Amino acid sequence: MSTRTLISPxxxxxxxxxxxxxxxxxxxxxxxxxxxxxxxxxxxxxxFKDAQEVIATPPTLVPESFEPENxxxxxxxxxxxxxxxxxxYYAFGALAFQLVLDVAAAYSxxxxxxxxxxxxxxxxxxxxxxxxTVLVVPQYLTVLDVPVIExxxxxxxxxxxxxxxxxxxxxxxxxxxxxxxxxxxxDAASMDGASSIRVLWSIVLPxxxxxxxxxxxxxxxGVWKDFLWPMLTLPDPSKQTLNVGIYSLSNxxxxxxxxxxxxxxxxxxxxxxxIFQRNIMSGLTAGGLKG
Numbered sequence: 220m221s222t223r224t225l226i227s228p229x230x231x232x233x234x235x236x237x238x239x240x241x242x243x244x245x246x247x248x249x250x251x252x253x254x255x256x257x258x259x260x261x262x263x264x265x266x267f268k269d270a271q272e273v274i275a276t277p278p279t280l281v282p283e284s285f286e287p288e289n290x291x292x293x294x295x296x297x298x299x300x301x302x303x304x305x306x307x308y309y310a311f312g313a314l315a316f317q318l319v320l321d322v323a324a325a326y327s328x329x330x331x332x333x334x335x336x337x338x339x340x341x342x343x344x345x346x347x348x349x350x351x352t353v354l355v356v357p358q359y360l361t362v363l364d365v366p367v368i369e370x371x372x373x374x375x376x377x378x379x380x381x382x383x384x385x386x387x388x389x390x391x392x393x394x395x396x397x398x399x400x401x402x403x404x405x406d407a408a409s410m411d412g413a414s415s416i417r418v419l420w421s422i423v424l425p426x427x428x429x430x431x432x433x434x435x436x437x438x439x440x441g442v443w444k445d446f447l448w449p450m451l452t453l454p455d456p457s458k459q460t461l462n463v464g465i466y467s468l469s470n471x472x473x474x475x476x477x478x479x480x481x482x483x484x485x486x487x488x489x490x491x492x493x494i495f496q497r498n499i500m501s502g503l504t505a506g507g508l509k510g
Contacts, residue, residue: 266290266479273475286475293480296472301457302464303487309449309460310442312376313383317438318431320384325393326419330405340394343387352447358382359451378452383442389434396430397423436495443488 231240265273269284293299328336362372362381372378400423408418424431442460449460456467461484469477 329397
């Protein structure tokens with residue numbers, strides 16, 4: 220059967236049809252390129268302008284006053300090295316806890332089949348329907364005075380790590396992938412005497428590298444881009460994340476230096492996406508089909 224398309228092969232075979240097709244295609248690609256890369260170009264180029272040119276109307280497309288030292292000033296004045304280290308510490312700590320606890324939860328729900336497992340999974344997924352802003356107050360009261368142990372977790376990494384672990388979306392992604400692993404493979408390992416933990420470590424985790432990569436990226440980027448929660452739980456300036464620290468130090472800083480700091484803060488997440496974009500797509504679709 221021939222594939223049905225918006226433009227028939229006969230029309231595309233004509234010279235006029237080819238010209239029209241490639242003209243529309245180039246226009247669409249150019250439009251989307253401008254929409255997505257335009258703000259990024261403005262961010263980077265504004266970091267090279269002086270303070271007057273940044274706020275000039277109409278804005279200049281190419282910097283007339285080229286000042287690359289704005290990025291050096293932003294790094295020093297806003298102490299981006301400390302803020303960057305804090306953010307990496309919180310992000311990879313959250314990643315470690317998510318890989319251990321979320322993988323264990325997903326593996327239990329997928330392969331160990333505990334009692335009331337479907338009900339537990341349903342309640343987890345129901346939390347995805349609750350807006351994140353609704354949970355801010357109860358979460359803050361919890362870390363302010365943790366039940367049972369009665370400890371205040373403000374200005375500690377635990378205030379970032381513990382809420383990050385309770386990620387129903389990542390657990391659901393992991394469970395869907397574990398469901399796609401053939402049961403016969405795990406049964407063969409069990410017949411050879413492997414325990415449930417050994418099966419998880421030696422068989423399930425090596426197969427699950429694509430989805431583990433996706434969960435890792437989501438965990439790091441989730442902490443990196445978060446603003447409201449770190450601002451509430453990390454009032455100490457020496458322990459703040461990159462986004463909160465830039466916001467706290469923005470008063471009195473020239474706008475061009477501030478934009479340069481924002482550009483530096485956005486570089487790591489852009490690099491993560493550009494390097495691991497194939498892993499993101501392959502991991503998200505890996506558990507879509509069983510077999």
